[in-house]
Amino acid sequence: MKFKILLLLGLSTQVFAQKKPKNVIFLIGDGMGLSQISTLVYFKDSASNFETFKHIGFSKTSSTSHKVTDSAAGATAFTTGQKSYNRAIGVSKDTVSLPTILEQLEAKNYKTGLISLCTITHATPASFYAHVKDRDMFEEIATDLSNSGVDFFAGAGYKYFTERKDGQNLFPIMEKKGFVLDTVSLKTNLDPKKRYGFLLDRLDHPAKDKGRGEFLPDATKLALSYLSKNKDGFFLMSEGSYIDWAGHQNNAEMLVMEQLDFDKVVGIALDFAKKDKNTLVIVTADHETGATAIEKGKTADKVQVTFNTDQHTGTMVPVFAYGPGSELFQGIYQNNEIYHKLKALLDF
Protein backbone atom coordinates (compact mmCIF):
# COMPACT_ATOMS: atom_id res chain seq x y z
CA MET A 1 0.00 0.00 0.00
CA LYS A 2 2.72 2.40 1.07
CA PHE A 3 4.60 1.46 -2.07
CA LYS A 4 1.53 2.17 -4.22
CA ILE A 5 1.09 5.65 -2.73
CA LEU A 6 4.73 6.45 -3.27
CA LEU A 7 4.45 5.22 -6.83
CA LEU A 8 1.41 7.42 -7.42
CA LEU A 9 3.17 10.43 -5.92
CA GLY A 10 6.13 9.76 -8.15
CA LEU A 11 3.95 9.66 -11.25
CA SER A 12 2.01 12.80 -10.41
CA THR A 13 5.14 14.85 -9.73
CA GLN A 14 6.42 13.65 -13.08
CA VAL A 15 3.30 15.00 -14.81
CA PHE A 16 3.41 18.30 -12.94
CA ALA A 17 7.12 18.63 -13.48
CA GLN A 18 6.54 18.68 -17.25
CA LYS A 19 8.05 21.97 -18.31
CA LYS A 20 6.03 23.89 -20.85
CA PRO A 21 7.38 26.22 -23.51
CA LYS A 22 5.85 29.56 -24.42
CA ASN A 23 7.23 29.83 -27.96
CA VAL A 24 7.66 27.29 -30.73
CA ILE A 25 10.06 27.33 -33.67
CA PHE A 26 8.98 24.60 -36.07
CA LEU A 27 11.50 23.85 -38.80
CA ILE A 28 10.53 21.63 -41.71
CA GLY A 29 13.13 20.20 -44.04
CA ASP A 30 10.88 19.22 -46.91
CA GLY A 31 11.89 15.75 -48.08
CA MET A 32 14.58 15.53 -45.37
CA GLY A 33 15.29 11.96 -44.30
CA LEU A 34 18.23 10.60 -42.34
CA SER A 35 20.52 10.39 -45.40
CA GLN A 36 19.92 14.06 -46.20
CA ILE A 37 20.88 14.99 -42.63
CA SER A 38 23.83 12.60 -42.81
CA THR A 39 25.31 14.58 -45.72
CA LEU A 40 26.27 17.14 -43.05
CA VAL A 41 28.53 14.54 -41.41
CA TYR A 42 30.57 14.31 -44.62
CA PHE A 43 30.20 17.73 -46.25
CA LYS A 44 30.17 20.19 -43.33
CA ASP A 45 33.56 21.23 -41.96
CA SER A 46 32.33 21.47 -38.37
CA ALA A 47 29.75 19.50 -36.38
CA SER A 48 26.21 19.96 -37.66
CA ASN A 49 23.70 21.80 -35.49
CA PHE A 50 21.61 18.62 -35.43
CA GLU A 51 24.20 17.13 -33.06
CA THR A 52 22.96 19.46 -30.29
CA PHE A 53 19.65 17.60 -29.94
CA LYS A 54 19.24 15.05 -27.16
CA HIS A 55 15.53 14.32 -27.67
CA ILE A 56 14.95 12.58 -30.97
CA GLY A 57 12.06 10.55 -32.32
CA PHE A 58 10.72 9.19 -35.59
CA SER A 59 7.43 9.89 -37.27
CA LYS A 60 5.38 7.66 -39.54
CA THR A 61 4.29 9.70 -42.50
CA SER A 62 1.55 7.81 -44.41
CA SER A 63 -1.58 9.74 -45.40
CA THR A 64 -5.16 8.46 -45.46
CA SER A 65 -5.06 7.95 -49.23
CA HIS A 66 -1.44 6.84 -49.83
CA LYS A 67 1.20 4.91 -47.94
CA VAL A 68 3.65 7.46 -49.37
CA THR A 69 2.52 10.96 -48.50
CA ASP A 70 2.91 14.27 -50.32
CA SER A 71 3.80 17.58 -48.66
CA ALA A 72 0.16 18.68 -48.43
CA ALA A 73 -1.05 15.71 -46.37
CA GLY A 74 2.25 15.67 -44.47
CA ALA A 75 1.94 19.28 -43.34
CA THR A 76 -1.82 19.04 -42.76
CA ALA A 77 -1.13 16.25 -40.23
CA PHE A 78 1.20 18.61 -38.29
CA THR A 79 -1.11 21.61 -38.48
CA THR A 80 -4.51 20.01 -37.76
CA GLY A 81 -3.72 16.85 -35.80
CA GLN A 82 -5.58 14.72 -38.34
CA LYS A 83 -4.21 12.70 -41.17
CA SER A 84 -5.79 13.50 -44.49
CA TYR A 85 -5.44 12.54 -48.15
CA ASN A 86 -2.60 13.49 -50.50
CA ARG A 87 -3.16 17.03 -51.90
CA ALA A 88 -5.35 18.11 -48.89
CA ILE A 89 -4.58 21.55 -47.41
CA GLY A 90 -5.99 22.11 -43.91
CA VAL A 91 -9.01 19.89 -44.53
CA SER A 92 -10.05 16.45 -43.26
CA LYS A 93 -10.21 13.32 -45.39
CA ASP A 94 -13.83 14.35 -46.13
CA THR A 95 -12.65 17.83 -47.24
CA VAL A 96 -14.06 19.55 -44.13
CA SER A 97 -12.01 22.58 -42.93
CA LEU A 98 -10.08 21.88 -39.73
CA PRO A 99 -8.74 24.54 -37.36
CA THR A 100 -4.94 24.75 -37.62
CA ILE A 101 -2.43 25.14 -34.81
CA LEU A 102 -1.70 28.63 -36.13
CA GLU A 103 -5.34 29.71 -35.93
CA GLN A 104 -5.71 28.19 -32.47
CA LEU A 105 -2.62 29.95 -31.16
CA GLU A 106 -3.68 33.25 -32.73
CA ALA A 107 -6.86 32.96 -30.62
CA LYS A 108 -4.48 32.92 -27.60
CA ASN A 109 -2.80 36.17 -28.77
CA TYR A 110 0.24 34.43 -30.19
CA LYS A 111 2.14 36.13 -32.98
CA THR A 112 2.67 33.79 -35.92
CA GLY A 113 5.14 33.61 -38.77
CA LEU A 114 5.74 31.47 -41.86
CA ILE A 115 8.85 31.29 -44.03
CA SER A 116 9.34 29.25 -47.19
CA LEU A 117 11.69 29.19 -50.15
CA CYS A 118 8.92 28.45 -52.60
CA THR A 119 5.68 30.29 -53.13
CA ILE A 120 4.01 31.06 -49.80
CA THR A 121 0.93 29.37 -51.30
CA HIS A 122 2.86 26.09 -51.73
CA ALA A 123 1.60 23.01 -49.85
CA THR A 124 3.78 23.15 -46.74
CA PRO A 125 3.23 26.80 -45.67
CA ALA A 126 -0.36 26.77 -47.01
CA SER A 127 -1.36 23.96 -44.64
CA PHE A 128 -0.83 26.33 -41.70
CA TYR A 129 -3.42 28.93 -42.79
CA ALA A 130 -5.47 27.68 -45.77
CA HIS A 131 -8.37 25.26 -46.18
CA VAL A 132 -8.79 23.95 -49.72
CA LYS A 133 -9.43 20.54 -51.17
CA ASP A 134 -6.47 20.61 -53.58
CA ARG A 135 -2.95 21.97 -53.18
CA ASP A 136 -2.93 23.53 -56.66
CA MET A 137 -5.72 26.01 -55.81
CA PHE A 138 -3.06 28.71 -55.43
CA GLU A 139 -5.33 31.75 -55.85
CA GLU A 140 -7.82 30.44 -53.26
CA ILE A 141 -4.88 29.72 -50.95
CA ALA A 142 -3.60 33.31 -51.42
CA THR A 143 -7.08 34.59 -50.55
CA ASP A 144 -7.01 32.47 -47.38
CA LEU A 145 -3.66 34.06 -46.45
CA SER A 146 -5.11 37.54 -46.98
CA ASN A 147 -7.93 36.65 -44.56
CA SER A 148 -5.69 34.86 -42.04
CA GLY A 149 -4.27 36.14 -38.77
CA VAL A 150 -0.65 35.46 -39.82
CA ASP A 151 1.60 38.32 -38.63
CA PHE A 152 4.74 37.65 -40.66
CA PHE A 153 5.39 35.75 -43.83
CA ALA A 154 8.41 35.56 -46.11
CA GLY A 155 8.72 33.56 -49.27
CA ALA A 156 7.86 33.96 -52.92
CA GLY A 157 4.94 33.88 -55.35
CA TYR A 158 3.44 37.38 -55.51
CA LYS A 159 1.92 36.31 -58.84
CA TYR A 160 -0.95 34.64 -56.95
CA PHE A 161 -1.74 37.90 -55.17
CA THR A 162 -1.34 40.49 -57.92
CA GLU A 163 -1.79 38.74 -61.30
CA ARG A 164 -4.89 36.71 -60.67
CA LYS A 165 -7.38 35.13 -63.03
CA ASP A 166 -10.20 36.76 -61.05
CA GLY A 167 -8.60 40.18 -61.70
CA GLN A 168 -8.35 40.97 -57.97
CA ASN A 169 -5.23 42.48 -56.48
CA LEU A 170 -4.90 41.23 -52.91
CA PHE A 171 -2.08 43.60 -51.94
CA PRO A 172 -4.22 46.72 -51.28
CA ILE A 173 -6.75 44.55 -49.43
CA MET A 174 -3.99 43.17 -47.21
CA GLU A 175 -2.49 46.61 -46.63
CA LYS A 176 -5.85 47.72 -45.28
CA LYS A 177 -5.57 44.82 -42.82
CA GLY A 178 -2.32 46.19 -41.42
CA PHE A 179 0.21 44.41 -43.65
CA VAL A 180 3.38 46.11 -44.85
CA LEU A 181 4.23 44.24 -48.07
CA ASP A 182 7.50 44.09 -49.98
CA THR A 183 8.50 42.36 -53.22
CA VAL A 184 12.11 43.63 -53.32
CA SER A 185 13.93 42.86 -50.07
CA LEU A 186 13.55 41.98 -46.41
CA LYS A 187 13.16 45.09 -44.24
CA THR A 188 14.87 45.55 -40.89
CA ASN A 189 13.65 47.17 -37.65
CA LEU A 190 10.12 45.84 -37.94
CA ASP A 191 7.41 47.61 -35.98
CA PRO A 192 5.73 45.12 -33.58
CA LYS A 193 2.39 46.89 -34.15
CA LYS A 194 2.41 46.12 -37.88
CA ARG A 195 2.21 42.90 -39.88
CA TYR A 196 4.72 42.02 -42.60
CA GLY A 197 4.70 40.07 -45.85
CA PHE A 198 7.78 39.61 -48.03
CA LEU A 199 7.30 37.92 -51.39
CA LEU A 200 10.61 38.42 -53.13
CA ASP A 201 10.01 36.51 -56.35
CA ARG A 202 7.11 36.26 -58.77
CA LEU A 203 7.22 32.46 -58.41
CA ASP A 204 9.74 30.43 -56.38
CA HIS A 205 13.07 31.69 -55.03
CA PRO A 206 16.12 30.37 -56.85
CA ALA A 207 17.89 27.34 -55.39
CA LYS A 208 20.99 27.96 -53.28
CA ASP A 209 23.30 26.95 -56.18
CA LYS A 210 21.44 29.42 -58.45
CA GLY A 211 22.21 32.43 -56.28
CA ARG A 212 19.54 32.55 -53.58
CA GLY A 213 21.99 33.85 -51.00
CA GLU A 214 21.11 34.02 -47.31
CA PHE A 215 17.36 34.45 -47.62
CA LEU A 216 16.35 31.55 -45.37
CA PRO A 217 18.72 32.30 -42.44
CA ASP A 218 18.10 36.06 -42.77
CA ALA A 219 14.30 35.77 -42.88
CA THR A 220 14.38 33.39 -39.89
CA LYS A 221 16.48 35.84 -37.84
CA LEU A 222 14.24 38.74 -38.84
CA ALA A 223 11.08 36.83 -37.93
CA LEU A 224 12.49 35.85 -34.54
CA SER A 225 13.44 39.43 -33.66
CA TYR A 226 9.95 40.63 -34.66
CA LEU A 227 7.81 37.81 -33.22
CA SER A 228 9.68 37.57 -29.91
CA LYS A 229 8.58 41.10 -28.96
CA ASN A 230 5.14 39.65 -28.22
CA LYS A 231 4.80 38.85 -24.51
CA ASP A 232 2.06 36.23 -25.13
CA GLY A 233 4.31 33.98 -27.22
CA PHE A 234 4.94 33.13 -30.85
CA PHE A 235 4.92 30.29 -33.34
CA LEU A 236 7.32 30.38 -36.29
CA MET A 237 7.52 27.85 -39.11
CA SER A 238 10.52 28.00 -41.43
CA GLU A 239 10.89 25.58 -44.33
CA GLY A 240 13.94 24.30 -46.19
CA SER A 241 11.85 23.63 -49.28
CA TYR A 242 14.53 22.64 -51.77
CA ILE A 243 15.88 19.61 -49.94
CA ASP A 244 12.82 17.97 -51.51
CA TRP A 245 13.45 19.48 -54.94
CA ALA A 246 17.07 18.27 -54.92
CA GLY A 247 15.70 14.76 -54.28
CA HIS A 248 13.21 15.06 -57.15
CA GLN A 249 16.02 16.22 -59.43
CA ASN A 250 18.47 13.59 -58.10
CA ASN A 251 20.94 16.43 -57.72
CA ALA A 252 23.50 15.57 -55.03
CA GLU A 253 25.34 18.89 -55.13
CA MET A 254 22.11 20.84 -54.78
CA LEU A 255 21.04 18.59 -51.92
CA VAL A 256 24.23 19.21 -49.94
CA MET A 257 23.98 22.99 -50.44
CA GLU A 258 20.32 23.06 -49.38
CA GLN A 259 21.02 20.86 -46.36
CA LEU A 260 23.91 23.13 -45.29
CA ASP A 261 21.63 26.18 -45.65
CA PHE A 262 18.94 24.50 -43.55
CA ASP A 263 21.52 23.51 -40.91
CA LYS A 264 22.31 27.22 -40.53
CA VAL A 265 18.63 27.88 -39.81
CA VAL A 266 18.66 25.09 -37.21
CA GLY A 267 21.64 26.83 -35.59
CA ILE A 268 19.79 30.18 -35.51
CA ALA A 269 16.75 28.57 -33.88
CA LEU A 270 18.88 26.77 -31.27
CA ASP A 271 20.87 29.94 -30.44
CA PHE A 272 17.60 31.79 -29.88
CA ALA A 273 16.15 28.98 -27.74
CA LYS A 274 19.30 28.60 -25.61
CA LYS A 275 19.15 32.28 -24.67
CA ASP A 276 15.38 32.48 -24.33
CA LYS A 277 14.90 29.22 -22.32
CA ASN A 278 11.15 29.41 -23.02
CA THR A 279 11.21 28.21 -26.61
CA LEU A 280 10.72 24.72 -27.96
CA VAL A 281 12.51 23.98 -31.24
CA ILE A 282 11.18 21.14 -33.39
CA VAL A 283 12.99 20.08 -36.55
CA THR A 284 11.38 17.47 -38.73
CA ALA A 285 10.28 16.57 -42.26
CA ASP A 286 7.02 15.78 -44.00
CA HIS A 287 8.56 12.78 -45.82
CA GLU A 288 11.80 11.65 -47.40
CA THR A 289 12.51 12.28 -51.09
CA GLY A 290 14.74 10.31 -53.45
CA ALA A 291 15.43 7.18 -51.36
CA THR A 292 18.68 9.01 -50.90
CA ALA A 293 21.74 7.00 -49.90
CA ILE A 294 25.29 7.71 -48.81
CA GLU A 295 27.38 5.22 -50.73
CA LYS A 296 31.03 4.30 -50.86
CA GLY A 297 32.93 6.79 -53.00
CA LYS A 298 35.51 6.11 -55.71
CA THR A 299 38.23 6.08 -53.05
CA ALA A 300 38.01 4.73 -49.50
CA ASP A 301 38.11 8.23 -47.97
CA LYS A 302 35.10 9.51 -49.96
CA VAL A 303 31.34 9.01 -50.05
CA GLN A 304 28.88 9.71 -52.82
CA VAL A 305 25.26 10.77 -52.47
CA THR A 306 23.00 8.67 -54.69
CA PHE A 307 19.27 8.43 -55.33
CA ASN A 308 17.09 5.41 -55.91
CA THR A 309 13.94 7.21 -57.08
CA ASP A 310 12.91 10.73 -58.09
CA GLN A 311 9.79 10.43 -55.91
CA HIS A 312 8.90 10.68 -52.22
CA THR A 313 9.43 7.59 -50.08
CA GLY A 314 7.65 6.05 -47.11
CA THR A 315 10.63 5.80 -44.76
CA MET A 316 10.09 7.23 -41.27
CA VAL A 317 11.54 10.70 -40.77
CA PRO A 318 13.37 11.96 -37.69
CA VAL A 319 11.93 14.51 -35.24
CA PHE A 320 14.46 16.56 -33.25
CA ALA A 321 13.35 18.58 -30.21
CA TYR A 322 15.13 21.07 -27.95
CA GLY A 323 13.81 23.11 -25.04
CA PRO A 324 10.95 22.80 -22.53
CA GLY A 325 8.76 19.79 -23.38
CA SER A 326 11.30 18.32 -25.80
CA GLU A 327 11.35 14.93 -24.07
CA LEU A 328 7.75 14.35 -25.28
CA PHE A 329 9.03 14.01 -28.83
CA GLN A 330 11.06 10.85 -28.17
CA GLY A 331 9.85 7.53 -29.52
CA ILE A 332 8.08 6.42 -32.67
CA TYR A 333 4.67 7.86 -33.47
CA GLN A 334 2.38 9.03 -36.29
CA ASN A 335 3.11 12.44 -37.85
CA ASN A 336 -0.22 13.92 -36.64
CA GLU A 337 0.85 13.17 -33.03
CA ILE A 338 3.25 16.11 -33.31
CA TYR A 339 0.21 18.42 -33.29
CA HIS A 340 -1.24 16.69 -30.21
CA LYS A 341 2.07 16.89 -28.34
CA LEU A 342 2.23 20.63 -29.08
CA LYS A 343 -1.39 21.03 -28.03
CA ALA A 344 -0.68 19.37 -24.67
CA LEU A 345 2.32 21.65 -24.13
CA LEU A 346 0.78 24.95 -25.26
CA ASP A 347 -2.82 24.42 -24.00
CA PHE A 348 -4.63 25.62 -27.08
Ligand SMILES: [Zn+2]
Ligand atom coordinates in the same frame (compact mmCIF):
# COMPACT_ATOMS: atom_id res chain seq x y z
ZN1 LIG B 1 8.15 16.71 -53.13
